[in-house]
Amino acid sequence: MDTTAQPTVPWGRVASLVGGQAAVQLGSFALLIAMNWTAVQRGGTGAVTVLMLAATIPRALMLIFGGAFADTLGPRFVLLRTTTARVLLLAAGAVVTATAHQLWPLVVIALVEGVLLGLAGPASGVLLPMFARGDQLARANSMYAMVLRVAPILGAPAGAFLITVGELWVALAAAAVTGAIWLGCLLHVTHGFARPEPEPGVSLVKRSGDGFRLLARHPRLRWMFVASLCLDMAFSWPAEVALPLLVDEKGWGVSAVGVVLAAFSVGALGSSALGAALAHRIPMYVRLVVTGVGLAAGILVMALMPSALSLTVVAAAVGLLSGLNGPAIVTLYQQSAPEERMGAAMSTLSLAGIGTAPISIAVFSSLSLVLGVQTTWLLCGAIAFVSPLAAVLALRHPARAEESVPVTELPVPAAA
Template sequence: MTTTVIPPAVRPPAGPAHRDGNVLRWLGAYTASMIGDNVFYIALSWAAVRSGTPSQAGLVMAVSAVPRALLMLGGGVVADRFGPRRVVIGSDAVRCAAVLTVAALLFVAHPGLWLLALLAVVFGIVDAVFMPAVGALPARVTRRDQLARVQGMRGLAVRFANVVGAPLGGLGVALGGSATAFALAGLLIAVSVPLLISVRMRETPPAGGANTANTADAANTAPAGAEAVGPPGDPDGSPDSVPARGDASGPHARVPDAEDGAAAVPERPATAWRDLRDGLRYIRGHRVLAPLIVTIALGDLGFVGPLNVGLALLADRRGWGASGMGLVVAAFGAGAGAAALLLAWRGTLPRAGSAGAAALLGGSVAIGALAQVPGVGAAVGVALAIGLLAGLSGALCGALLQTQSDPAYLGRVTAVAGIVSLGLAPLSMPLTAAAIGWWGTGPVFAGSAVVCGLGGVVALAVRDLRRAELPR
């Protein structure tokens, strides 16, 4: 009789995420891709303005949002079916090829707005699968107890990309026009591909384990950080097809057979539509994720309008000028960056659910106060507080979204949260502008603060979300 010895699974290193070369390679890829995105949108806006009327340029800039919003739920299914690493690599490769192709065409000809509109649509379609996969990827590159730190590091990368990307895009336009800027964006996105290929995927907890929150004894069935080896040949450690069932047994549940003492039931083939329905059912029945997404939605709806179009109108009515508005925006960015740095340094915060709710409530009060301050100096101080509190709340909500989700559903969970943030919240901007024209800045900022604060109220009212903790 021969004995087959199965080697133990390789465990992730015990060090913090900011010292893990694997995480740093992922972070470098993400940062390069985000800087490339910022350069791309500068190049696209400049090329559209030079090729058409202001209204036509606005349509070109907005057209990518339609396929992104319509297809993002399907993108979440794609990320869960094929693994986020594969999807992100493929998405970045497609985006890089599309941008470099347009750059080459602009170098030799002037094809007009149709090419820019087509490029924007391609970006919107690719973003619909890219964004859910990006959201699901951190859980595959680090341990659960490091996800909050990685969320903070990701926030710092976004702030860095926003600060660096716009000047780089402007420099590209100044040196060689839109074609040069597009080429620069394509090269930056291209940098992310080999870095992502070099990233190793961690073993992930089995579906229906400690993160599902749908089983009474879930916390006892799989300790934090429990991991399972994925199918051979899958670099993501995720199956190519996830036969999700949407119940407490998780998406990898096995159909009972004769050996289980029950009649064998033929398993229905998994389809994309079935995976989508199972993902939505999973979110709806989850005691933490369902209220968490409502909290995120209310926070974004109350935040996006005032801090974008509302701030410009407020600065104009107060006589702060463009420089004053720039100082306020910079203060907000500094506060949000400080919140991300805090989470990246600490790695976790106690009572994350309650802390996120309290930060959201404090940020909503600061949003209402911003419209009442008369001078730029006071507005800068209030904006700093908004950035710190809103950034902390957003980082904690993002970390809870990562740690509470079953890895097999994480792409779909991220897609639903992304639709709220990128599809519904931007709709508040024209409504905010129209409302300020009717009622003024004070009442509109106060109403937005109430909507934002309701998110904090929901988080405090739901016991499971209020008591939610980040793994340590």
């Protein structure tokens, strides 16, 4: 009988982390809807495009440096400061937009918020692997994924409600409050964390390339990056652009778009909840490879569905598989990355997701003009099959990448 003591997971801190994220993500999605609607009112489609670019480009660029900041300064230092700055930004934005009915305040808020979120993203990704290890990390990531699924479902109508009963400043004030809740949770979650020891002669600029150097040196991380990149690349355009076009071509009505997306979200939420309870009992190969094959097949068949009902059913099945596959990708990536370079690793993984959507939309939208919507969608499904293949190749390599640098793992306080 094995009597080796297993590390205790501080589930109280994990719950505080997930709960804080639930609050701040809800406020963020509500604010997104409110800002986009306000931009439409003040400048039409062009204004929304400018706002989206202002929010996404700085965030993607700052992700490169966010990993270096997290590894060099520690997640507590980065998260407390960026979160505080974001709360102050949103509060000031509420004051300004209450009196200024122009587009420029929205663009400034989106730009600065994008920078702050890009710097904070990798530091947030460092926290869960510090609290949970092995199979328990899979459960923790599934809990985190549930938050990300629930936030848009509840945040979108909340944003619409806030903009209906008030103006944009109300949504900004609400987002500032949820940001303050997240800040309070961070104070609890990161209590007792120490800053890593500085590495002589290593600058932040040099460390900003650590994530890409990890991909070059470690095959398992490289193949998991490919798996995430191909899946996000294949899914972004069908979900955001092709679905409304296909529904319009079939004459099913705009309501079908909402129903299909809702079915996907509900399916993903259900399987994320299942993963939070039972992920440690489901083999990684099933969560990663089998679900990846099912996802690719589902994306492929969605383009061929003859009715809105059948498309909705397949979308729900794709959501179910996605709720297991996504946390599995994150978990294996975290388990494979060197602990002292976790921030850099999470920055590149975030780039595979956040940085992929605009590229996917630009590339496949151009191809659809030549090939047609359905054929391009089928091409996306074919690309998605690269993801489970890359996952198989990743599993054939050693589990943990070792770096020849001093280990400066942050101390994790014991559970209260």
